[in-house]
Amino acid sequence: MKPERVKKVKLKSVNNVIFIYFCLLSALLLLLVDLVFYVVVTNILEGQVSDRVVSAGADIAMQLKHSPYDEVDKALFDRYEKDGLHVFLFTTEGEIVETESIISQSDVNDLISRISSASENRVLYSDNGFMNFATRVNYGSNEGVLLVSYPLEVVHNTIGAMQLYLLAISAVVLVIAFIISYNFSQKLTRGLKTMSDKAVCLAHGDYSIDFADADYKEMAQLSDSLNFVRDEVKKSEDFRREILANVTHDLKTPLTMIKAYASMVKEISGDDPEKRDKHLQVIIDETDRLTGLVNDVLNVSKVNSNIGEINLKVFNLTEFLYSIINKFGYLQNSGYSLMIDIDGNLYTRADEEKIGQVIYNLLGNAVNYTGEDKTVYISLKSSLDGSRIRLSVRDTGKGISKEDLPNIWDRYYRSEENHVRPVKGTGLGLSIVKAILQKHSFDFGVDSEQGKGSCFWVDFPAVSSIPDEP
Ligand code: ADP
Numbered sequence: 001m002k003p004e005r006v007k008k009v010k011l012k013s014v015n016n017v018i019f020i021y022f023c024l025l026s027a028l029l030l031l032l033v034d035l036v037f038y039v040v041v042t043n044i045l046e047g048q049v050s051d052r053v054v055s056a057g058a059d060i061a062m063q064l065k066h067s068p069y070d071e072v073d074k075a076l077f078d079r080y081e082k083d084g085l086h087v088f089l090f091t092t093e094g095e096i097v098e099t100e101s102i103i104s105q106s107d108v109n110d111l112i113s114r115i116s117s118a119s120e121n122r123v124l125y126s127d128n129g130f131m132n133f134a135t136r137v138n139y140g141s142n143e144g145v146l147l148v149s150y151p152l153e154v155v156h157n158t159i160g161a162m163q164l165y166l167l168a169i170s171a172v173v174l175v176i177a178f179i180i181s182y183n184f185s186q187k188l189t190r191g192l193k194t195m196s197d198k199a200v201c202l203a204h205g206d207y208s209i210d211f212a213d214a215d216y217k218e219m220a221q222l223s224d225s226l227n228f229v230r231d232e233v234k235k236s237e238d239f240r241r242e243i244l245a246n247v248t249h250d251l252k253t254p255l256t257m258i259k260a261y262a263s264m265v266k267e268i269s270g271d272d273p274e275k276r277d278k279h280l281q282v283i284i285d286e287t288d289r290l291t292g293l294v295n296d297v298l299n300v301s302k303v304n305s306n307i308g309e310i311n312l313k314v315f316n317l318t319e320f321l322y323s324i325i326n327k328f329g330y331l332q333n334s335g336y337s338l339m340i341d342i343d344g345n346l347y348t349r350a351d352e353e354k355i356g357q358v359i360y361n362l363l364g365n366a367v368n369y370t371g372e373d374k375t376v377y378i379s380l381k382s383s384l385d386g387s388r389i390r391l392s393v394r395d396t397g398k399g400i401s402k403e404d405l406p407n408i409w410d411r412y413y414r415s416e417e418n419h420v421r422p423v424k425g426t427g428l429g430l431s432i433v434k435a436i437l438q439k440h441s442f443d444f445g446v447d448s449e450q451g452k453g454s455c456f457w458v459d460f461p462a463v464s465s466i467p468d469e470p
Contacts, residue, residue: 015189022181023174030170037166038159045155046131050124053133056085057122057148064089064139064146074098080148086130088147089139097144115145129153191219199226207234247297254286254293261286296428299357310351310439314463317348317355317389321380324359331367334374338363341379346389348460354436355460361429362393362456370395371453382462389462394455400448408446409434 063076077087077100086101094112096103107128114123115134122135130149137146191214198209207230211223261279269275325338348355366376377394400408409430437444437458448454 013189014192015185018185018188019181022184023178026174026177026181030173034163034166034170038163041162042155042159045158046126046152049131049150049152049155050133053085053131053148053150054124056080056083056087057133057135057146060087060148061135061137061146064137067139074100084150084154086147086149086151088149089137090145090147092136092143092145094145097139097142101149103147111145111147126152129156187215191215195219195222195226202226202230202233205237207237247293251290251293254290257286258283258290296432299428299432310354310436312349312351314347314349314465315352316345316465317391317460318342318344318346318380320352320356321359321378321391324356324363325378327360328363328367336367336370336374336376339375339377341377341381343380343382343389345465346380346382347463347465348389349463350440350442350460351436354439358433358436358458359391359393361433362391362458365429366393366395366454366456369397369454371397383459387462389460390457391460392455392457394453396453399450399452399454400446401450405446405448 060076060080063073067073077089077098080087081100086099086103088099088101088103089097090108090112091097092112094108096108110127111132111134114125115121115136122133124131124133126132129152131152132147132149134145134147137144194213195211198211202209209230211226211230214220214223261282265276265279265283269279321342325340328336328338331338363376363378370376373396375396377392379390379392379394381390381392382388383390433444442461443459444457446454446456
């Protein structure tokens with residue numbers, strides 16, 4: 001089953017959006033190219049026609065000027081007519097003197113008015129589909145007006161033909177753009193769709209899914225993020241399974257013991273106070289073990305969720321450490337000794353309750369794993385520059401092997417070796433310590449040598465004794 005969107009907003013498909021925009025852009029670009037082409041080519045061609053009529057006009061005017069006769073040489077006009085130009089010679093009043101072409105009276109009137117109002121004795125203008133150049137001339141002893149015209153139709157035909165070609169090319173380019181944009185959008189969304197399908201499989205618990213195959217950088221980044229999510233989900237799923245298996249296993253033993261000893265009290269030792277006390281003590285110890293286990297599991301989930309937010313405040317670390325050590329006082333009855341070297345009145349800023357859990361766990365472990373001499377060394381010392389306070393908890397036990405060292409901070413990790421355990425342990429203690437100290441960004445670690453013991457340490461920031469304002 002696919003997840004449904006909660007809010008049913010009508011969303012556009014990436015596919016369509018890319019396709020439409022790409023096509024629009026291509027069409028717009030082609031239109032722009034066509035327009036620029038039209039303007040540029042028209043200007044160039046019209047410029048060439050203008051040059052042609054002007055140079056022909058100047059040429060003819062020059063030859064007329066140097067003619068010794070009043071009669072005009074017809075052959076001169078013919079030469080230009082053959083080149084497609086129309087040449088006219090008028091008197092200054094507008095009467096035709098010489099031409100091979102036809103002109104309407106209204107055009108002649110227009111010409112005469114233009115040349116008489118022209119500032120220089122010449123004028124260039126386009127009219128009725130012709131490019132015209134008119135200039136005053138002298139022929140023999142007479143004065144007149146010369147007009148050279150060229151039909152712009154030729155230019156327009158050329159532009160029209162070119163536009164037709166351009167249109168055909170544009171249509172082909174547009175079709176190619178359609179095909180490319182369609183394929184591209186399909187390819188892009190295919191990748192997204194594959195990822196979405198894989199994400200659904202992941203949601204259904206298939207952790208073998210690999211989001212690796214991506215065609216583009218951004219998609220590859222998305223794949224990496226999804227692979228990361230997959231690994232994290234898998235880790236937490238593994239942890240959920242592992243913790244369930246371990247906790248149920250750990251719950252079984254004390255529960256069996258409690259049941260067995262309760263039955264013994266009921267059936268056998270009820271009347272014998274000595275035996276009964278012994279059996280009841282086992283029940284009490286096992287109940288404590290259960291409580292410890294449940295608390296640790298609760299703490300792990302608290303530390304790993306937002307409920308585990310840290311609540312910083314300034315407190316007296318020296319006094320706080322003493323109060324915890326006092327709770328371990330009962331161990332003296334079993335021959336344990338706690339050797340302390342603690343500087344007075346050291347203050348730090350941290351979450352007091354959570355730091356309590358850290359110290360409790362470290363002390364508990366040291367007691368659990370210390371050697372035959374049953375001694376644990378606790379020190380709290382200010383650094384030379386006074387900026388840090390180091391708490392060290394050292395035992396004289398077997399130490400931790402190099403292979404185990406990196407793993408001891410993992411949830412539910414326990415080294416294979418058996419230890420005498422006067423304080424209950426669940427394999428969760430150090431993972432809680434690690435999570436709390438990481439949340440505080442405090443430095444911590446362990447130095448351990450096999451056969452000599454281990455020393456767990458934490459560096460707290462030292463602060464002045466002035467407590468935080470409420
Ligand atoms: P546990 O409840 O098993 O003590 P922890 O998370 O506190 O769980 O510790 C994890 C493991 O690290 C222990 O099982 C033990 O193997 C090792 N360990 C912790 N503290 C010490 C120590 N002081 N000396 C030797 N090994 C230790």
